[in-house]
Amino acid sequence: MRPRDECVAVIPGTGGPAEFGVAVVGAGAAGLLAALAARGAVGTDGRPREAPLAAPRVLLLDSMERPGRKILVSGGGRCNVTNASVSERDFVTSSNPVIARSVLREFPPEAIRTLLETLGVPLRVEPGGKVFPAEGYRARHVLDALLRAVREAGVETLFGHEVRTVERDERSSSFRIDTSILARRLVVATGGKSLPETGSRGFGLAVAARFGHTVVEPRPALVPMRCDPPFDLAGVTTPAILTVREHRGGKVRARVAGSLLFTHRGVSGPAALDASLHRGRLASQGLDPHVEADFWTLTEPNGPWASYRGHPKPPGVCLPEAPPPVSAGKIERFLVERSVGSTCSLGSLLEERFARRFVHALVPAASTPLAGLSRAMRHAAVQVLTSLDLRVRGDEGFRKAEATSGGALLEELDRKTLESRIVPGLHFCGEVVDVAGRLGGFNFQWAWASGAVAGRGASGA
Numbered sequence: 001m002r003p004r005d006e007c008v009a010v011i012p013g014t015g016g017p018a019e020f021g022v023a024v025v026g027a028g029a030a031g032l033l034a035a036l037a038a039r040g041a042v043g044t045d046g047r048p049r050e051a052p053l054a055a056p057r058v059l060l061l062d063s064m065e066r067p068g069r070k071i072l073v074s075g076g077g078r079c080n081v082t083n084a085s086v087s088e089r090d091f092v093t094s095s096n097p098v099i100a101r102s103v104l105r106e107f108p109p110e111a112i113r114t115l116l117e118t119l120g121v122p123l124r125v126e127p128g129g130k131v132f133p134a135e136g137y138r139a140r141h142v143l144d145a146l147l148r149a150v151r152e153a154g155v156e157t158l159f160g161h162e163v164r165t166v167e168r169d170e171r172s173s174s175f176r177i178d179t180s181i182l183a184r185r186l187v188v189a190t191g192g193k194s195l196p197e198t199g200s201r202g203f204g205l206a207v208a209a210r211f212g213h214t215v216v217e218p219r220p221a222l223v224p225m226r227c228d229p230p231f232d233l234a235g236v237t238t239p240a241i242l243t244v245r246e247h248r249g250g251k252v253r254a255r256v257a258g259s260l261l262f263t264h265r266g267v268s269g270p271a272a273l274d275a276s277l278h279r280g281r282l283a284s285q286g287l288d289p290h291v292e293a294d295f296w297t298l299t300e301p302n303g304p305w306a307s308y309r310g311h312p313k314p315p316g317v318c319l320p321e322a323p324p325p326v327s328a329g330k331i332e333r334f335l336v337e338r339s340v341g342s343t344c345s346l347g348s349l350l351e352e353r354f355a356r357r358f359v360h361a362l363v364p365a366a367s368t369p370l371a372g373l374s375r376a377m378r379h380a381a382v383q384v385l386t387s388l389d390l391r392v393r394g395d396e397g398f399r400k401a402e403a404t405s406g407g408a409l410l411e412e413l414d415r416k417t418l419e420s421r422i423v424p425g426l427h428f429c430g431e432v433v434d435v436a437g438r439l440g441g442f443n444f445q446w447a448w449a450s451g452a453v454a455g456r457g458a459s460g461a
């Protein structure tokens with residue numbers, strides 16, 4: 001075991017176990033906030049403050065020599081740190097969403113913005129409410145600022161140490177970590193299972209299960225979907241609204257809008273990633289979810305989703321109550337009206353709205369003159385444009401996923417402290433908990449908020 005930072009004296013050379021008030025396992029977004037909060041070094045408004053003299057001794061452990069790798073790779077190295085507007089409806093959970101709302105309110109987006117800006121990372125809000133570091137600043141500035149704050153708060157760190165065992169020592173009411181470290185309270189912030197090379201391999205999920213917690217089956221989320229489309233559109237990007245149903249023709253569970261990228265193996269891009277969040281959850285409930293694409297609605301100048309046009313990356317809206325796409329009947333009427341006195345083909349009309357390759361690979365009768373379209377041909381073309389079955393048959397798995405859905409059930413955690421209702425002194429935060437957000441900074445917001453709540457709870461403040 002190697003102590004890392006120069007300011008750290010972790011394990012005493014006395015042969016006796018090191019004893020801490022709080023041990024935080026995992027130094028990702030959630031663990032960094034938990035460590036700061038456990039030292040009392042951040043207020044509920046996000047303002048950094050001096051750790052009080054009575055603050056507990058806090059140890060932050062991570063298996064990586066350089067932790068926080070997900071922060072570094074996030075947002076293409078720019079780190080979409082949060083969103084200007086966050087509610088529990090931006091997340092998917094099998095737990096009670098009211099508990100997620102309570103946690104999110106304890107440390108809202110303004111708090112993390114205040115913290116980062118006070119630590120010297122200016123931020124700016126981009127279309128869709130996404131909050132990024134301002135020009136000239138990147139993800140590494142976010143991580144460096146937080147690591148510096150953690151050190152200045154007197155948190156002791158042990159990086160490059162993979163925790164293998166966690167036992168409850170009933171005699172001392174403490175947790176024994178890898179036999180040599182004792183902590184009165186333990187915060188599990190080890191992430192989910194996505195992008196395992198960043199260090200998150202599901203350790204915390206196993207800890208939760210071993211201590212008697214219900215763990216909702218972890219699933220890859222925000223992940224490209226594999227599908228079997230009867231056309232070749234690899235490389236084509238187009239705006240789309242994806243509808244996720246419980247099964248073919250079944251109840252609508254989510255609608256998401258954004259840009260859709262066809263790949264050789266399926267679909268990717270913001271719309272596909274957001275849809276995968278819902279599809280994965282439904283699949284884990286034993287359903288056979290169905291994903292269909294509407295390509296028309298976002299191209300309507302004054303259509304019901306017009307507010308999502310014009311952004312280079314429209315926000316991925318995933319609201320079951322979002323307006324439905326434009327009806328097939330309305331589009332058919334539009335085609336009939338345009339066919340009067342027209343010699344142009346269906347294809348050339350559609351090329352005004354869609355990429356040529358998209359039109360000719362996908363739309364039946366594209367080369368037929370509008371005026372010569374039979375009702376059946378028109379109907380078939382409109383079906384393709386409004387409700388194409390993407391024939392999704394799976395996803396690209398944890399290696400390509402940006403998040404993990406599922407995890408420790410919220411109902412078994414105290415909403416004010418995220419302390420286990422089963423094992424006193426054990427707290428969970430971040431992606432190890434059964435909460436997964438859509439694209440747009442929501443997953444970090446959950447990590448910051450739940451980390452702050454768990455850390456504060458563990459400090460006894």
Ligand SMILES: Cc1cc2nc3c(=O)[nH]c(=O)nc-3n(C[C@H](O)[C@H](O)[C@H](O)COP(=O)(O)OP(=O)(O)OC[C@H]3O[C@@H](n4cnc5c(N)ncnc54)[C@H](O)[C@@H]3O)c2cc1C
Pocket residue numbers: 025026027028029030031061062063064067068069070071073074075076079080081082161162163164189190191192194195198199200201202203204401402403429430431432440441442443444445447
């Ligand atoms: C490519 C990519 C891009 C993303 N972009 C964004 C974005 O722009 N905005 C956004 O909101 N979200 C984004 N996300 C999601 C976001 O990064 C995660 O939701 C968030 O980082 C989760 O934080 P966490 O602290 O819970 O877990 P993690 O960041 O996974 O941290 C867990 C830490 O625990 C450590 N650990 C695990 N097991 C052990 C063990 N046994 N012993 C010691 N240490 C251990 C790991 O090394 C790791 O450092 C992105 C994710 C990916 C993969």
